[in-house]
Amino acid sequence: MTDQSDSHTPLRIMVVEDNKDAADSLAMLLRIECAHTVDVAYTGLQALQLANVHRPDVVLLDLGLPTLNGFQVAEEMRAMPAGDEITIIAITGHSDPVVIDAATAAGINLHLTKPVDIQHLLRYLSGSGLN
Numbered sequence: 001m002t003d004q005s006d007s008h009t010p011l012r013i014m015v016v017e018d019n020k021d022a023a024d025s026l027a028m029l030l031r032i033e034c035a036h037t038v039d040v041a042y043t044g045l046q047a048l049q050l051a052n053v054h055r056p057d058v059v060l061l062d063l064g065l066p067t068l069n070g071f072q073v074a075e076e077m078r079a080m081p082a083g084d085e086i087t088i089i090a091i092t093g094h095s096d097p098v099v100i101d102a103a104t105a106a107g108i109n110l111h112l113t114k115p116v117d118i119q120h121l122l123r124y125l126s127g128s129g130l131n
Contacts (some may be wrong), residue, residue: 012056014051023042114124
């Protein structure tokens with residue numbers, strides 16, 4: 001059995017971002033650099049629907065989504081069967097401590113502020129942060 005923190009083990013990642021160019025660019029980078037399987041959702045509702053079907057290992061989640069925001073999406077994902085096994089990483093423009101506390105309370109494991117340091121994210125995805 002292979003540990004998912006092994007850098008050679010592809011992950012099932014979901015990018016949730018309403019900015020389609022940013023979402024598609026990040027997804028393409030993850031596919032090319034790490035050979036991960038990457039799904040993209042442009043809305044919170046679409047993310048929940050995809051999560052029920054594809055069961056992601058990692059969700060890269062924008063908090064400022066319209067309709068269902070990232071906090072709501074994280075809470076709903078945590079309530080899914082095996083939802084506690086998903087690593088949820090907020091990728092957002094908000095770095096206020098109140099927002100970070102709310103993200104943690106919603107079940108988000110890590111908070112990254114835009115613009116994201118891609119090398120840091122890739123190291124996290126291939127390292128012990130996903131155990």
